[in-house]
Amino acid sequence: MTNDQHLTREDLAKRWNASTRTVDRLRQHGLIPWVDLSAGRGARPLVRFRLADVENYEQAMRQAPGEDSR
Secondary structure: OOOOOOOHHHHHHHHOOOHHHHHHHHHOOOOOOEEOOOOOOOOOEEEEHHHHHHHHHHHHHHOOOOOOOO
């Protein structure tokens, strides 16, 4: 069993100094991986973000060439 750390959308918004709506948009567009920890309980997923996935995304964004590099 792994000991993965998970972040809530609020945790991630705070980490990135962004709104929870921005985090939701990134998730909905498939830009940041997420996991459902609800285990089938309830109608809505319990959205969490693995810290390792977040760190990989952050690293990729730092290495990506800027679109406004004119």
